[in-house]
Amino acid sequence: MNSFRVFGILRLGLCGVLVAALSGCAAYPRLINSPVDPGGRGLNSLAADLSPSISGRYIIFVSEREQRQDIYLYDRQSQRTIALPGLNALDTIAETPSVSSDGRYIVFAGNRQGRSGIFIYDRETRQLRNLTENLNATVRNPTLSANGSTVAFEANLNGQWDILVYNRDGQPLDLPTPVR
Amino acid sequence: MALSVAISFGLGGLSGCVGRGPQPPAALDSYYRDQQPALSGDGRLLAFVSGRDGTQSILLYNLQRQQFINLPNLNRDDAIAESPSLSYSGRYIVYLASDRGRPEIELYDRITRRTQVLSSGYRGWIRQPKISPDGRYIVFQTGRRGQWDIEILDRGPNVELDRRQ
Numbered sequence: 283m284n285s286f287r288v289f290g291i292l293r294l295g296l297c298g299v300l301v302a303a304l305s306g307c308a309a310y311p312r313l314i315n316s317p318v319d320p321g322g323r324g325l326n327s328l329a330a331d332l333s334p335s336i337s338g339r340y341i342i343f344v345s346e347r348e349q350r351q352d353i354y355l356y357d358r359q360s361q362r363t364i365a366l367p368g369l370n371a372l373d374t375i376a377e378t379p380s381v382s383s384d385g386r387y388i389v390f391a392g393n394r395q396g397r398s399g400i401f402i403y404d405r406e407t408r409q410l411r412n413l414t415e416n417l418n419a420t421v422r423n424p425t426l427s428a429n430g431s432t433v434a435f436e437a438n439l440n441g442q443w444d445i446l447v448y449n450r451d452g453q454p455l456d457l458p459t460p461v462r
Numbered sequence: 463m464a465l466s467v468a469i470s471f472g473l474g475g476l477s478g479c480v481g482r483g484p485q486p487p488a489a490l491d492s493y494y495r496d497q498q499p500a501l502s503g504d505g506r507l508l509a510f511v512s513g514r515d516g517t518q519s520i521l522l523y524n525l526q527r528q529q530f531i532n533l534p535n536l537n538r539d540d541a542i543a544e545s546p547s548l549s550y551s552g553r554y555i556v557y558l559a560s561d562r563g564r565p566e567i568e569l570y571d572r573i574t575r576r577t578q579v580l581s582s583g584y585r586g587w588i589r590q591p592k593i594s595p596d597g598r599y600i601v602f603q604t605g606r607r608g609q610w611d612i613e614i615l616d617r618g619p620n621v622e623l624d625r626r627q
Contacts, residue, residue: 310618311580311600318611325612332610334601335547336594337503341601343612383503383595428503428550428595432525434510436497444491445499445510447525458528460489 322347323362337428338383344376353379353390368410369403378423382430387450389413389426389433400424400435402450413452426450487528503550503595503624507531511544520546520557535577536570543568549624550595556580558591567591567600567615580615597624 316325325331327347331354334343341356352370354363369388370376379390388403392412398421399412413433414421424435432455434447447455490496494513501508508523519537523530536555537543546557555570565588567581581588586606593600600615 310620311615312618314599314614314616316612316614325614330610331612332603333590334603334612335592336599336601336614338595341612341614343601423498425499425501427501427505429505432501432505434499434501434508436499440493442493443495443497445496445508447490447499447508455525457525458487458489460492 325356333378335380335425337381338385340381340383340385342379342381342388344379351375351377353388355381355385355388357385366403366405368408378425380424380426382426383428384430387426387430389424391422391424391435398422400433400448402426402433402452411452413448417446421446485529488523488530490523490525490528498545500547502548502552504552507548507552509546509548509552509555511546518542518544520544520555522552522555533570533572534575545590547592549593549597551624553624554593554597556591556593556600558588565589567602569593569600569617580617595624597621 318324318326318328320328325341327345329346331343331345334341339358341358343354343356344351345354350370350372353366353376355366356363366388371394373394375393377391379388381388386405388405390401392399392401400414400421401410401412403410417437419437419439421435421437424433426433431450432447433450434445436443437446447457449455490508492512492514496510496512498511499508500510506524506526508525510521512519512521520533520543521530522533541559541561543557543559546555548555553572555572557568557570558565559568561579566579567588569578569580580600586604589603591600591602598617598621600617602613602615604611604613
């Protein structure tokens with residue numbers, strides 16, 4: 283009698299677990315809690331955090347947490363930001379970053395002294411390079427492929443926005459152009 | 463495999479109109495605005511927003527074959543779509559679409575050719591959704607707390623991942 287009751291309670295408990303598990307499944311897609319970290323090492327801060335892009339374990343984004351518009355790299359595994367020495371400069375506004383899925387290359391649009399550029403940062407060498415140094419055009423909205431091979435961005439070349447595609451070394455891909 | 467199927471679908475659709483034989487290369491840019499580029503994780507495909515032909519549509523271009531790929535059922539006559547992003551092989555396209563005046567995050571699967579709204583019921587202004595290369599996560603910018611914050615959306619452990627990586 284007693285063991286029956288225990289079994290019944292167990293069964294009820296099991297059902298409850300099952301229901302919880304099932305309704306857990308049914309709740310996708312769902313948001314992952316990313317609370318504000320007042321210490322400034324988290325994904326969200328007390329200031330504006332914007333333009334996120336996700337690749338592998340990394341999320342790259344723009345934040346005003348240090349009273350400037352800078353780029354931050356967040357590691358989902360350690361759940362904190364990773365330092366990017368030499369990337370953020372005091373006189374540059376950084377926008378629309380993206381990162382390769384191995385976390386090595388970061389591409390972003392930078393604006394310095396009235397000139398725009400598409401920059402690539404190598405976390406291994408800590409080198410920053412302007413891929414559009416010799417391009418006489420306003421550029422914006424870059425994107426880097428997750429394998430780190432290819433960069434695409436908008437350029438104002440002919441009085442309207444066009445898309446240019448470069449390899450990581452800054453060589454334009456040879457693509458057909460529209461007929462005049 | 464998935465990619466080649468989708469590409470042959472796309473090319474099949476195109477070559478069906480013209481007949482057999484390889485297509486001449488198509489120019490990526492036009493004399494209209496071409497904006498918001500997004501690369502597939504393998505760097506082979508480029509999605510972007512184009513104003514050509516007087517409409518605003520999301521287009522998909524194969525950088526190696528230099529051809530456009532058809533996206534049946536993605537662009538609608540009654541909605542504006544923008545801000546595309548691609549998974550590793552380009553199987554999934556996530557973008558922002560106006561739906562009854564509200565921006566929604568939508569996911570297009572190039573295998574099933576279906577779209578799915580991912581943000582239904584979400585309260586807050588949504589901008590710039592980006593899908594992870596494996597296709598499971600989407601990050602976006604939200605105005606829900608009265609300032610710009612970052613939100614991560616999980617499609618769950620049971621979705622078919624874009625495994626070509």
